[in-house]
Amino acid sequence: MPELPEVETTKNELSPWLRGQNFTQVIIFDPKLIFNASVKEFCRQLIMQRIEKINRRGKYLIFNLTSEQVLIMHLRMTGALLVNPKRIDSYARAAFNFSNGIQVVFSDRRRLGILYLVRNADAVVGKLGPEPLDKNFTPSTLAKILKRHHIPIKAALIDQNLIAGIGNMYADEILFASRINPLQKADALSIQEIQILHHCTCKILQSAINDKGASVDTYTRPSGHLGAAQSNFKVAHRYGEICTICSTPLQRVSVRGRGSYFCPHCQPPA
């Protein structure tokens, strides 16, 4: 699933291809991909626009254009942006051609991804919490956020309005590395636990970016290559296996309807 490290990798690898290029053709195979606008209008407004820069905010990709508009993409569960794919299959929902001759295909098996074309990016990403890898995101920032919420720490970590970019699998990895039980209440964590949690959040996310994201399910990098971060996972997608530290069988618990995997020995209940 594309979370912060996968979206960051997509941004990093797309940028050299797309920066300074103009959209020469926009083909929408699935009209539901476009939020709140007709396909015709969307294509008309995008054509001949130049991409100045690609940014990431949380799990969103933000394309700054020469016009006053901003193109925002969310990959959701199974979305991927592929550069010059060998063939366009039934999962392709849109194709973009550029002035340098390259083609970028939005591929999305479960069709939950979405594109926005707006004047102000804040209309889409304005309510997101802080970026966990921003230098302004300190243990004290995290402490202030968690103190305000009497909810399971797992639920807090994946709430995009509290912290941006963390999803189900990295939340599980971060909590395992921090030795914190997913059901522990956010406002009950000690300052020591919050410092560890902050450290592990930065470490896990940065390490996953260095590994070009995790290729579980359908995620592939724009080049078509896979990421390698999944090989370091200790609990995510390892259901039925044993803890790499203490050999206790990993357990599953549902937090806010999301499967949460943890080691009952390394991450004991409070």
Added chain:
DNA sequence: CTTGGGACCTGGCTGC
């Protein structure tokens, strides 16, 4: 404020 549920969506899995 939190909590729980449904909706979206399709491939993969289970059980009959």
Added chain:
DNA sequence: TGCAGCCAGGTCCCAA
């Protein structure tokens, strides 16, 4: 072999 039912999870929305 086929089919129904459920599950996966990012996000939004609604009711209690």
